[in-house]
Amino acid sequence: MNRIKMREMDDNQKGVISAIKVAGELGRRIRDMGLIPGTEIKIKGRAPLYDPIVLQVKKYILALRNSEAEHIMVDVDEQ
Amino acid sequence: MNNNSTGKMQMQADKQIALAGNPNSGKTTLFNELTGSRQHVGNYPGITVEKKQGTCIQDGYKINIVDLPGIYSLSAYSIEEVVARDFLINEKPNAVIDIVDASNLERNLYLTIQFLELGIPLCIALNMMDEAETRGMRIDEKRLSRILGVAVIPTVARSAKGKDQLMAAVMEMMSHNKEYTPLEISYGSDVDSALLTMIKEIITADFLTERYAARWTALKYLENDAQMIAAGQEKNPVLSARLLKIREKLARHLKDTLDTYPEAMIADSRYGYINAILKQGVVQYSHDENKLYLSDKIDKFVIHRFSGPLIMTAVLVGLYQFTFAYSEAPIKWIEAFFEWVHAMAASALPPGLLQSLVVSGIIDGVGGVLGFVPLIMFMFLGISILEDSGYIARVAFMLDRVFRMFGLHGNSVMPYIVSGGIAGGCAVPGVMAARTLKSQKERLATLLTVPFMNCGAKLPVFAMLISAFFVNHKAQIMFAITAISWAMALLAAKFLRLTVIKGESTPFVMELPPYRLPTVKGLFIHTWERTWQYIKKAGTVILGISILVWAMMTFPQLPEEKELMFAQEQLAMHSAYPAAVANELSIKIDQKKLSSAAQALKKKLSHIEGKRAEAALRHSLAGRFGIAIEGISKWAGFDWRTNIALVGGFAAKEVIVSTLGIAYSLADIDTEAFDSLSETLAHSPNWNPLAAFSLMLFVLFYAPCFITVVTIARESGSWKWGFFSMVFNTIIAFMISVVVFQAGSFLGIGIRP
Numbered sequence: 066m067n068r069i070k071m072r073e074m075d076d077n078q079k080g081v082i083s084a085i086k087v088a089g090e091l092g093r094r095i096r097d098m099g100l101i102p103g104t105e106i107k108i109k110g111r112a113p114l115y116d117p118i119v120l121q122v123k124k125y126i127l128a129l130r131n132s133e134a135e136h137i138m139v140d141v142d143e144q
Numbered sequence: 145m146n147n148n149s150t151g152k153m154q155m156q157a158d159k160q161i162a163l164a165g166n167p168n169s170g171k172t173t174l175f176n177e178l179t180g181s182r183q184h185v186g187n188y189p190g191i192t193v194e195k196k197q198g199t200c201i202q203d204g205y206k207i208n209i210v211d212l213p214g215i216y217s218l219s220a221y222s223i224e225e226v227v228a229r230d231f232l233i234n235e236k237p238n239a240v241i242d243i244v245d246a247s248n249l250e251r252n253l254y255l256t257i258q259f260l261e262l263g264i265p266l267c268i269a270l271n272m273m274d275e276a277e278t279r280g281m282r283i284d285e286k287r288l289s290r291i292l293g294v295a296v297i298p299t300v301a302r303s304a305k306g307k308d309q310l311m312a313a314v315m316e317m318m319s320h321n322k323e324y325t326p327l328e329i330s331y332g333s334d335v336d337s338a339l340l341t342m343i344k345e346i347i348t349a350d351f352l353t354e355r356y357a358a359r360w361t362a363l364k365y366l367e368n369d370a371q372m373i374a375a376g377q378e379k380n381p382v383l384s385a386r387l388l389k390i391r392e393k394l395a396r397h398l399k400d401t402l403d404t405y406p407e408a409m410i411a412d413s414r415y416g417y418i419n420a421i422l423k424q425g426v427v428q429y430s431h432d433e434n435k436l437y438l439s440d441k442i443d444k445f446v447i448h449r450f451s452g453p454l455i456m457t458a459v460l461v462g463l464y465q466f467t468f469a470y471s472e473a474p475i476k477w478i479e480a481f482f483e484w485v486h487a488m489a490a491s492a493l494p495p496g497l498l499q500s501l502v503v504s505g506i507i508d509g510v511g512g513v514l515g516f517v518p519l520i521m522f523m524f525l526g527i528s529i530l531e532d533s534g535y536i537a538r539v540a541f542m543l544d545r546v547f548r549m550f551g552l553h554g555n556s557v558m559p560y561i562v563s564g565g566i567a568g569g570c571a572v573p574g575v576m577a578a579r580t581l582k583s584q585k586e587r588l589a590t591l592l593t594v595p596f597m598n599c600g601a602k603l604p605v606f607a608m609l610i611s612a613f614f615v616n617h618k619a620q621i622m623f624a625i626t627a628i629s630w631a632m633a634l635l636a637a638k639f640l641r642l643t644v645i646k647g648e649s650t651p652f653v654m655e656l657p658p659y660r661l662p663t664v665k666g667l668f669i670h671t672w673e674r675t676w677q678y679i680k681k682a683g684t685v686i687l688g689i690s691i692l693v694w695a696m697m698t699f700p701q702l703p704e705e706k707e708l709m710f711a712q713e714q715l716a717m718h719s720a721y722p723a724a725v726a727n728e729l730s731i732k733i734d735q736k737k738l739s740s741a742a743q744a745l746k747k748k749l750s751h752i753e754g755k756r757a758e759a760a761l762r763h764s765l766a767g768r769f770g771i772a773i774e775g776i777s778k779w780a781g782f783d784w785r786t787n788i789a790l791v792g793g794f795a796a797k798e799v800i801v802s803t804l805g806i807a808y809s810l811a812d813i814d815t816e817a818f819d820s821l822s823e824t825l826a827h828s829p830n831w832n833p834l835a836a837f838s839l840m841l842f843v844l845f846y847a848p849c850f851i852t853v854v855t856i857a858r859e860s861g862s863w864k865w866g867f868f869s870m871v872f873n874t875i876i877a878f879m880i881s882v883v884v885f886q887a888g889s890f891l892g893i894g895i896r897p
């Protein structure tokens with residue numbers, strides 16, 4: 066197991082969220098969209114200019130900016 | 145008369161139901177199914193969130209239904225959340241239907257849990273059951289209902305399935321007059337004990353209890369909810385400070401022990417609670433959870449790094465073509481109709497003030513406004529398709545990086561293009577298209593800057609000036625103008641976001657909903673209600689301003705002796721020709737059949753008429769204004785004639801050409817006069833390519849036409865922004881024109897030897 070920031074994840078990489086390191090509105094939005102510790106996610110890709118990121122959470126698809134993915138810690142398998 | 149039943153009727157008629165739920169869960173579709181055409185759209189006072197209300201007849205009773213904006217949570221960060229929450233708390237609807245997207249059960253229940261924590265009469269519509277099924281989900285709604293303690297009715301809003309059962313459950317719920325106690329869940333021992341202390345204090349002090357349950361107030365304090373804390377501060381600052389202290393202590397403790405925040409603990413507990421529910425056999429998956437669905441397959445191309453932008457370009461250009469090409473014919477019909485009314489009124493009324501007011505002020509004004517209707521209809525139809533299908537979220541996703549640099553949002557692209565990002569758009573539907581933006585600051589910056597784009601009404605002005613001064617560089621100049629308009633709009637947006645609308649960019653985190661086929665009914669209702677809002681506006685404010693602009697260009701009128709002078713001049717001209725020639729003019733309408741003498745007379749007469757019109761314009765308020773500011777405007781290269789034309793351009797930018805024609809004594813500025821105006825300018829000593837270019841820049845950027853101003857005021861929710869756009873844009877335009885004109889003059893570019 067390896068703990069990295071979500072923005073550092075590769076396309077098609079899977080992981081489990083371990084922590085959300087931000088409070089206030091941004092933290093709130095992230096949690097409202099179902100991104101909480103313990104959630105499995107999979108990076109589906111990035112926008113044409115490599116920002117924002119698209120990811121799959123359970124049955125739905127979310128997009129968030131690199132600057133926002135910066136605050137989300139994810140446990141991934143060693144590559 | 146049966147007293148009892150009328151009494152019941154009365155009571156029932158007062159019932160109100162709210163539809164609430166996540167964005168894209170099918171609220172509006174269900175709303176349309178329930179209310180049919182008995183609905184209307186307004187705005188919540190002072191803000192721009194649409195308020196959709198309708199009525200539905202159930203068991204012979206009339207029930208009011210409100211379609212609340214889609215939200216993910218009951219916090220107070222976005223304007224949608226504030227609106228929905230305030231409605232539920234202040235208006236206390238008799239029943240709330242929570243529309244839950246069954247295919248995304250877990251995340252949707254996050255909002256449901258918060259409704260239950262608030263303690264409102266709730267009934268769940270488990271919508272999108274068809275999608276859940278194709279995804280291999282089997283949901284035991286009876287079990288879910290039992291665990292949550294509220295009715296759960298499976299529905300497919302799109303085909304009205306389950307609608308009757310849902311309404312029956314709602315009616316049944318409303319018939320009991322029971323108290324709804326808030327759901328209490330545990331948020332972990334630390335939070336729970338802080339909560340208990342706070343609740344005790346709140347109850348003792350009777351703090352805000354008339355509006356909120358004590359537990360809810362405490363919970364919102366712990367979540368650091370700005371709206372709740374502000375209300376508390378006002379009510380009882382001492383207690384509020386004490387509550388905040390408890391929160392702070394808890395926050396510090398949680399940071400030290402678990403490295404987390406109170407609001408995170410609360411959110412996690414809610415999800416934990418949901419998980420526990422779902423694990424009790426509520427959902428079963430019958431096939432592979434990781435299977436690729438149609439939507440994912442489509443996205444493989446649609447948001448792909450290379451094919452994505454290509455598809456997007458095609459879609460946006462297609463939308464533009466669709467809007468402007470298809471609306472062309474209906475616009476022509478409307479114009480022809482108003483020309484006919486214009487001609488009828490002109491012949492029915494005696495020449496004079498009344499005729500001028502009715503014909504030029506009212507008929508032309510309203511006609512000009514209604515001419516936009518087909519444009520707005522087609523654009524909203526196109527946008528509704530993109531919105532309902534889920535594509536618009538992909539556009540925002542792909543363009544976010546670019547537009548964010550200027551303090552905007554990926555979805556700003558639509559308003560920009562519609563307004564003239566591809567030359568020939570229109571800012572009125574453009575400003576309205578900014579509705580697709582959910583983040584308020586980005587939205588305001590967008591709708592304030594779209595008028596800088598190269599709209600269709602500015603094109604005749606450019607065309608006239610180009611044919612006078614840049615005949616050999618037509619394409620280059622047009623391209624340059626469009627490029628300059630984009631650059632200016634984006635820079636202005638950046639400037640606004642750094643000054644008057646400053647602030648952090650709104651978090652982007654958003655859902656890319658699965659692609660769905662829009663329903664014809666939904667598209668139709670959506671398009672019509674937005675168009676209708678525009679038409680209603682045209683009937684009131686816009687008519688008033690149109691009359692005002694007319695009055696400015698008409699009053700004060702020429703003194704009688706001047707009018708007499710022109711009349712005598714025309715009379716003298718008539719008598720200089722044989723009576724037969726003058727007679728010919730009064731009977732034959734066809735220009736080509738006139739004898740050459742009659743043609744010569746006609747030309748001379750119209751020359752005199754032209755001079756009269758010029759004198760009258762000069763004499764009017766607009767003319768005096770134009771002359772008065774010549775001292776300043778000459779810095780940008782504009783003389784009084786140009787100034788008057790620019791004042792007229794506030795009514796509609798096309799008017800600039802015709803007003804300039806009048807100012808140059810070219811009566812009847814229609815077909816050939818267009819060429820004669822550009823010829824006149826080309827040979828006028830007052831004009832040169834530099835002055836023409838300076839004017840083009842000014843026309844591109846100065847105050848939007850008043851229809852746009854009214855639309856901006858409406859869409860931003862405040863007249864302040866309407867006025868702001870007039871002043872701000874004019875100042876920017878003037879500065880640019882002065883710099884260009886002065887620099888050009890100094891360097892000797894574009895001036896005649």
Ligand SMILES: Nc1nc2c(ncn2[C@@H]2O[C@H](COP(=O)(O)OP(=O)(O)OP(=O)(O)O)[C@@H](O)[C@H]2O)c(=O)[nH]1
Pocket residue numbers: 166167168169170171172173174213214215271272273274275299300301302303532533660661662663666
């Ligand atoms: N398959 C399926 N699609 C549905 C159902 N109900 C609605 N839709 C579609 O889902 C999309 C979104 O529906 P809306 O009614 O606009 O959703 P909404 O909740 O009003 O969305 P917001 O106003 O953005 O909060 C549309 O394309 C609908 O046609 C359903 O039961 N099944």
Ligand SMILES: [Mg+2]
Pocket residue numbers: 171172173
């Ligand atoms: Mg809706």
